[in-house]
Amino acid sequence: MSIIKKTTCVLLTVTTLAFSHGDMAPQKVDTQGLPEVKDDVFKNPFSGNKLAIEVGATAFNQNCARCHGLEAKSGGIAPDLRLLTDGDDEYFLGMVRGGAVRNGNVYMPPFPDDIIPNSALWAIYSWLETLPEED
Numbered sequence: 001m002s003i004i005k006k007t008t009c010v011l012l013t014v015t016t017l018a019f020s021h022g023d024m025a026p027q028k029v030d031t032q033g034l035p036e037v038k039d040d041v042f043k044n045p046f047s048g049n050k051l052a053i054e055v056g057a058t059a060f061n062q063n064c065a066r067c068h069g070l071e072a073k074s075g076g077i078a079p080d081l082r083l084l085t086d087g088d089d090e091y092f093l094g095m096v097r098g099g100a101v102r103n104g105n106v107y108m109p110p111f112p113d114d115i116i117p118n119s120a121l122w123a124i125y126s127w128l129e130t131l132p133e134e135d
């Protein structure tokens, strides 16, 4: 196999694995109106920001709800994100960027910057912060 064919093959396999849990491709988040956030920010800069909370709700529905549940009420497939606490900011950042991949199994795909820019990532966290921990 040529190197190009090999690369394509690997990429296809990775893509297939990443989306094998659902057929919805990740959707780029519209962050219009939110300022950009740099990569070296490890604490939510948008806590309580009304626009961020709205953007976050949409971004969550587009990219996370299919596993973590509508309103983040997990149906048991993935952890209940309402239980994240203050101070989980950096952990949240790491999970979204890195996903959860163990022994080649993709439990959660990583979400790169071109799908979920930093501002959208923190918008999602801001929205999660507004949710009650349980009903």
Ligand code: HEC
Pocket (backbone or CB within 6 Å): 021, 022, 060, 063, 064, 065, 066, 067, 068, 077, 078, 079, 080, 081, 091, 092, 095, 096, 100, 107, 108, 109, 111, 116, 124
């Ligand atoms: C394909 C299903 C899937 C999608 C889509 C998904 N996740 Fe996950 N997520 C999981 C699973 C499964 C875990 C548990 C991973 C493990 O077993 O280590 C997880 C874990 C997490 C955790 C750690 C929770 C904890 O309590 O430790 C965070 C934070 C998280 N996801 C955020 C997100 C966000 C934000 C999105 C959307 C941008 C998202 N996830 C999209 C399946 C998914």
